Amino acid sequence: MNIKNVIQVKNLTKKFGDFTAVNKISFEVKQGEIFGFLGANGAGKTTAMKMLIGISKPTSGEAQVADFNVYTNPEDIKKNIGYMSQKFALYDDLTVKENITFFGGIYGLPKAIIKEKSEVLINELNLQEVANELVGSLPLGWKQKIAFSVALLHNPKVVFLDEPTGGVDPITRRQFWEMIYKTAHNGTTVFVTTHYMDEAEYCDRVSIMVDGKIEALDTPKKLKEQFKAENMNDVFLKLARG
Amino acid sequence: MSIKLENISKSFKKVTAVKNVSFEVKEGEIFGLIGPDGAGKTTLFRILTTLLIADEGTASVTGFDVVKDYKKIRNSVGYMPGKFSLYQDLTVEENLTFFATIFGATIEENYDLIKEIYVQIEPFKNRRAGDLSGGMKQKLALSCALIHKPTVLFLDEPTTGVDAVSRKEFWEILKNLQQKGITILVSTPYMDEAALCDRIALIQDGKILEIDTPQQIVKHYPKKIYNVKANNMYSLILNLNEYKFNHSVYPFGEFVHYTDKRDDFNPADLQQYLKNNGLKNVFIQQTKTTIEDTFMELAK
Numbered sequence: 001m002n003i004k005n006v007i008q009v010k011n012l013t014k015k016f017g018d019f020t021a022v023n024k025i026s027f028e029v030k031q032g033e034i035f036g037f038l039g040a041n042g043a044g045k046t047t048a049m050k051m052l053i054g055i056s057k058p059t060s061g062e063a064q065v066a067d068f069n070v071y072t073n074p075e076d077i078k079k080n081i082g083y084m085s086q087k088f089a090l091y092d093d094l095t096v097k098e099n100i101t102f103f104g105g106i107y108g109l110p111k112a113i114i115k116e117k118s119e120v121l122i123n124e125l126n127l128q129e130v131a132n133e134l135v136g137s138l139p140l141g142w143k144q145k146i147a148f149s150v151a152l153l154h155n156p157k158v159v160f161l162d163e164p165t166g167g168v169d170p171i172t173r174r175q176f177w178e179m180i181y182k183t184a185h186n187g188t189t190v191f192v193t194t195h196y197m198d199e200a201e202y203c204d205r206v207s208i209m210v211d212g213k214i215e216a217l218d219t220p221k222k223l224k225e226q227f228k229a230e231n232m233n234d235v236f237l238k239l240a241r242g
Numbered sequence: 243m244s245i246k247l248e249n250i251s252k253s254f255k256k257v258t259a260v261k262n263v264s265f266e267v268k269e270g271e272i273f274g275l276i277g278p279d280g281a282g283k284t285t286l287f288r289i290l291t292t293l294l295i296a297d298e299g300t301a302s303v304t305g306f307d308v309v310k311d312y313k314k315i316r317n318s319v320g321y322m323p324g325k326f327s328l329y330q331d332l333t334v335e336e337n338l339t340f341f342a343t344i345f346g347a348t349i350e351e352n353y354d355l356i357k358e359i360y361v362q363i364e365p366f367k368n369r370r371a372g373d374l375s376g377g378m379k380q381k382l383a384l385s386c387a388l389i390h391k392p393t394v395l396f397l398d399e400p401t402t403g404v405d406a407v408s409r410k411e412f413w414e415i416l417k418n419l420q421q422k423g424i425t426i427l428v429s430t431p432y433m434d435e436a437a438l439c440d441r442i443a444l445i446q447d448g449k450i451l452e453i454d455t456p457q458q459i460v461k462h463y464p465k466k467i468y469n470v471k472a473n474n475m476y477s478l479i480l481n482l483n484e485y486k487f488n489h490s491v492y493p494f495g496e497f498v499h500y501t502d503k504r505d506d507f508n509p510a511d512l513q514q515y516l517k518n519n520g521l522k523n524v525f526i527q528q529t530k531t532t533i534e535d536t537f538m539e540l541a542k
Binding site for chain 1: 402405492
């Protein structure tokens with residue numbers, strides 16, 4: 001069985017003047033894989049991700065995301081990926097339904113499809129009673145679940161999640177991870193950047209960036225064996241503290 | 243008692259932020275408020291630091307009432323709010339001098355207390371606070387909260403948004419401050435930090451779920467927890483959710499944490515059930531209870 005690579009990165013580099021933020025990183029992510037992209041503050045995670053989602057041009061190296069080249073087809077990449085972050089996800093002063101309609105429109109979905117998807121989403125998340133309430137009035141955990149579903153509206157090949165469950169209560173967090181497993185099971189690749197090591201434990205494979213380079217890449221289980229560590233937090237501390 | 247709350251309640255319009263909260267923090271203790279965003283942690287901090295008045299209940303800090311003696315409390319406590327609240331357009335050194343001056347102190351007289359932290363940001367003392375990295379901002383904010391030598395330190399989510407290495411260093415700093423006799427009330431949404439406190443209060447939706455030492459809280463958990471794993475995580479979760487004897491099913495890193503309703507639960511039965519439903523490489527093993535397991539059981 002040959003599973004396709006949805007993300008292919010080779011020697012990807014980004015320099016700002018004399019400073020090399022991302023230094024020749026290489027990796028592949030398969031279809032349906034949950035890939036954790038870890039690193040300390042300032043290690044280069046955000047810079048690397050900006051290149052992958054087509055909003056920052058690399059200095060050198062190659063990258064293909066959802067079959068498109070980051071240099072030549074960044075707009076096609078944006079159409080074929082979903083994105084959600086802790087800092088920005090939904091508009092607080094629009095209702096749940098309005099947010100869905102808005103983002104569906106941004107991704108160019110026909111009105112009939114948006115209406116249909118909106119109903120499915122609201123039913124699946126049990127949001128019937130709050131569908132016409134402002135998103136700003138909802139608990140954080142609900143917002144995060146809606147934001148994730150909205151990021152999937154246009155059936156992207158890969159969805160990028162930036163610290164998706166920070167601050168969310170533990171039960172809602174589990175429900176969120178169940179949604180991620182389901183998404184991956186249905187064939188969408190999930191790319192998670194985080195510096196919370198317990199989020200890393202859920203991923204199929206994780207990479208750890210230190211000072212612009214990928215210093216480790218494997219399954220959480222193998223990394224723990226390799227570094228003789230009890231959990232991913234210890235793995236990370238051993239790598240980043242040297 | 244260094245900090246004492248009795249039946250504190252506070253509402254904002256329709257929203258009840260905290261409801262009937264009581265707890266005590268002993269002198270020299272590191273006490274953790276552990277709960278997710280929206281649990282009421284920040285409201286409690288604001289009440290205890292005299293920035294907000296409770297609707298009901300009483301509270302005192304170092305023996306002073308938070309309403310009547312608010313000026314005395316302000317002189318004797320340090321507060322590091324969750325949101326970065328220093329002056330972004332003042333330099334590192336100017337911020338520190340400013341906070342020392344308004345408390346009638348000088349950097350020199352209390353330098354010993356902040357030395358360990360401040361030496362790490364001293365090379366950048368002429369940089370504006372707004373241009374610092376997250377980890378450095380956090381260290382500057384702690385230095386400013388300490389420069390008047392407070393007896394009680396309030397830290398509202400000091401490690402949120404900070405990477406694992408800086409988090410570890412930060413907790414080492416807190417342990418050292420504790421050695422110097424400072425009482426610390428610290429909040430965090432991260433359950434793994436709970437184990438680093440002397441005692442913790444688990445809090446959700448404005449209510450305290452439980453207060454005890456981290457070791458005791460875990461012991462109160464009523465069930466045996468099993469790590470379960472199989473070849474397909476999503477299918478495993480679905481099948482466990484369908485299993486009629488399940489008490490709880492929570493994804494937990496590479497495993498699912500499973501508890502069973504029956505007292506005489508035999509893992510072999512579950513193994514067989516999962517096999518019958520097409521799962522392969524099924525692995526079941528009893529595991530240790532974590533604070534997070536306890537939190538979920540109480541919050542259910």
